[in-house]
Amino acid sequence: MALFSKQNKEVFTNPLNLDHPILGQVLGICSALAVTSQLKPAIVMGLAVTVITAFANVIISIIRNTIPNRIRIVVQLVVVAALVTIVSQILKAFAYDVSVQLSVYVGLIITNCILMGRLEAFAMQNKPWPSFLDGVGNGLGYAMILVIVGAVRELLGRGSLLGFQIIPDACYDFGYMNNGMMTMPAMALILVGCVIWVHRAYFYKEK
């Protein structure tokens, strides 16, 4: 089987469009709301979820035939929890300020519905390589939304992107004000709603 057969490509690209975890299946939006008030934590969170979904998928896929059916969810949780803890420790060691910003949400990746969903629905039935692609695809799909929402919220809420000021001081002199609403979680929900609306209206085709 070729590494990038048509089938594998679909496994990778589907979650980016048709079966998008947030847009199509509306999974995992809880953390999407919490960590997107600025762009940087959103990017890191997206990457963390991508790495964890990919590797959790691979590990579960490798041991899928040995997992006792009755405790499969427990096994999945143990694997995910271990990976999440490792990622959180690495963040603390190498990106301390980001780990402070993400605080509890890194730990909460364990309960991210996308992860459990992919493990149960895909990795338990498929070989490691397609599982890896599926994990990366879903993670990137999730990261994409986080980045979009994070960018809009930081730009409108703080007038900056990645901490650099974008909106010039001149605008503030003319009376422009940052929208404090944007820094609150409620606006993330509304933005995610808008993104889903645009996606369904223009990009989504019913199968």
Next chain:
Amino acid sequence: MKLNTNSNSYIIIYSAILVVIVAFLLAFVYKALKPMQDRNVELDRKIQVLYSLNIRNLDGAEAEAKYKEVIEEESDFMGNELLIAEIDGETLMVYGMKGMGLWGGISGYMSVRLDPEKGGFSVYGAYFNHESETAGLGAEIKDSQEWQEKFIGKRIFDEDCKHVVLSVVKKVEDPECQVDCVTGATLTSNGVDEMIKKTFGLWTGEYDLDMDESELKYQFLKSVLTGSDISDAELKKMIKVKKVEKE
């Protein structure tokens, strides 16, 4: 041979092995990364201290070097952090503070300068941190430099050095010692207010300070200020070494 993956003994052995593997893995990762994490936490503390001394936007090695340059002495007073700094020849004290916000712990550093005109001490700079206050509201105590700078120059004690007058209030009546609340975050602001009162209350005796501690404070300040041109009598007058009457 096909294993029966649903037998009880298989499940028990399987989960036991899995847990042991994961435990070893996590222990290894934790041990390997611990020194780096400790360094980060320590650096973060130093950066916070520098923020409270109005030295902002330094990171990494720069902050490390600056901290070494400014901070003369690290000690603690009744369980609170107390650092002595020197900037442009002026001796400053940096107090570590800990308190409760609305949703979790808050902490901060406040640097204090000698200011005989304002009852002995006034605020040189402040920095606050929080664990889980609401972004855009309570979190402003950390995010808003503007708010932190409102503390600069405020008076800390009343004339007799008996009460802490520095406070965070809803309506500023005495601009010499009061700071406006963060809008929409009254409870977090109250937490900051209480934290300040508690920290400096240790010095005035409002929080169970007896003669010995007051004497200790005097001795300590005296040793810190050796070489400055403040006379012994002036210093004594400023901190009032005398038994505090409990109300």
